[in-house]
Structures are given as structure tokens and as C-alpha cells.
Amino acid sequence: MSGELSRDLSGELAEAGLRLGIDGPVATVTLARPERRNAMTGATWFGLARIGEALPADVRVVVVRGEGSSFSSGIDLRMFEPGGVTGQGSFFEAAERAERDDEAFVRWIGEAQAGFMWLRRPEIVSIAAVQGYAIGAGFQLALACDLRVLADDARFCMKEPALGLVPDLTGTKPLVDIVGLPRALEICLTARMVGADEARELGLAEVVVPGDKLDATVADLTAALLAVDHGAATATKRLLQGAPGRTLQEQAQAEAREQSARITTMFGKR
Numbered sequence: 001m002s003g004e005l006s007r008d009l010s011g012e013l014a015e016a017g018l019r020l021g022i023d024g025p026v027a028t029v030t031l032a033r034p035e036r037r038n039a040m041t042g043a044t045w046f047g048l049a050r051i052g053e054a055l056p057a058d059v060r061v062v063v064v065r066g067e068g069s070s071f072s073s074g075i076d077l078r079m080f081e082p083g084g085v086t087g088q089g090s091f092f093e094a095a096e097r098a099e100r101d102d103e104a105f106v107r108w109i110g111e112a113q114a115g116f117m118w119l120r121r122p123e124i125v126s127i128a129a130v131q132g133y134a135i136g137a138g139f140q141l142a143l144a145c146d147l148r149v150l151a152d153d154a155r156f157c158m159k160e161p162a163l164g165l166v167p168d169l170t171g172t173k174p175l176v177d178i179v180g181l182p183r184a185l186e187i188c189l190t191a192r193m194v195g196a197d198e199a200r201e202l203g204l205a206e207v208v209v210p211g212d213k214l215d216a217t218v219a220d221l222t223a224a225l226l227a228v229d230h231g232a233a234t235a236t237k238r239l240l241q242g243a244p245g246r247t248l249q250e251q252a253q254a255e256a257r258e259q260s261a262r263i264t265t266m267f268g269k270r
Helices: 003-015 042-054 091-100 102-120 137-144 172-179 181-190 196-202 211-226 230-245 248-267
Strands: 018-023 026-031 061-066 125-130 133-135 147-151 155-157 207-209
Touching: 003 018, 003 042, 018 042, 026 042, 042 102, 042 137, 061 137, 061 211, 091 102, 102 137, 125 137, 125 211, 133 137, 137 155, 137 172, 147 196, 147 211, 172 181, 196 207, 207 211, 230 248
Parallel strands: 026 061, 061 125, 125 147, 133 155, 147 207
Antiparallel strands: 018 026
């Protein structure tokens, strides 16, 4: 990332309550509104999408974290008030837009979802480092990441149904994929808290550690991921992502194609 782009992007992200740090092959995305427990607005989601667009090609690991005591308390509840969030509008204004042009509103949500989708790219591995509350959009952001490392005080909650909404930031599919449909229904439709230990039991967390060990654990995991050949890691993630939608025979063929590309890259004529 050039210095000029970095300065421009930093200012844009600061207005959205985000911070981006690049250290060689590692990018750290920080939700930086601790005074509101990193509550999100549309600007947050579009800012996340902007990061995905600007991410340098040599980044291999993306760590997503929240500043302060919580990962994210979810959507900024001021959006439910007529005045909304300054410069961000409110759900009352969103309703007017949807009534005028439903398809345009659906496209707007798609643009917000783009801030979550890029974290699944095969060429990167994304890690959510979660402490405290990860509610609603915060839970969905953690679910958008490939791996989740939780402090022992972490709490997940899919709050949207309790607020009269649906989870719409790409979180429903990974939740069902990980815990199954019945448990996903129970978690969403009761809007209950899922503690760190239960999250680990359900597969929603790869590891749970004391809060003072969170940074070191994420650093160790990042180092282990970087130790693997980047091309092999990208191809393997691509294979694993496609596996649920393929038959065994189709997956075997996909493995063979990916291996052919790896062998050619490593041992073919220069």
C-alpha cells in the first residue's frame, strides 16, 4: 500500500470508526469506537468493504479485533431513533428508501455485505480476535472470518430477530454450516448469549484463552499460518471452501487439478 493511499484510506476509515494496520503480510483491522463498544453503522460496513478493495496483494493474514472491552456491541441503536446517527441516517429513512425502490435497497444491503464477504478470499486467512461482547453485526463479522480466537469473557449473540430484523450481513450461512440448523434456529430466535466455552463446544471458536493471552495466542496462530507456503495455503483453502458443495468424486477431481497447478509451479520448466 502506498503512503499516499494509506493516508487517504486512514482518514476515510477513521470517520467510519475503523483502523487498518499493515505489517508486511499481516493486516490488522480494528473496530475503533470503544466509547460505544464498537457499535456499527452503515459507514462501518462500507469502510470494511473499502479495506477489502485496498488490501495489498502481499497480505496473507487479516486479524479483525475490537478496541476496548468488547469486540462489537452490534448495530448502533441510535439507528432505531428518528434522528439516527449524524451523517448516517436512521432506519426510518431506510424504510422510506425501501418503499420507493425495494431493489435499490437490496443492492444497498449487498454493498454493506461486501464488507464481510472479502474476509473469505482464498488468498488470505482471516482471524477474529474476540473479547467481550460480539452481538448482532459483531457476531456476523466474527462468523465472516475463517478462524475465531476467543477470550474467556467473550459472548456471542444474534440479536437481530429480537429487534424485529433479520441477520443480513452474511452470518446465517456460516452459523448453520458450523452448528447445524436446529441449533442455529435456537440461537437466533431466542437471541440468547453464547459464552466462550459453549462457543468452543459448538465449533464457533477454535480456541478460548484467558483475556491476557488473547494477543499472544493470535500472534502465535498468525506465525504458524505464515510458515506454510502461500500458494499451497491458497489452493488448500479453495479446496476446503468448495468441499461442502461437491460429491466425493468431484472433490477428488478438484484436488487433482489443484495439485497439478502446484506441481507445475514448483517443479515445471522455468
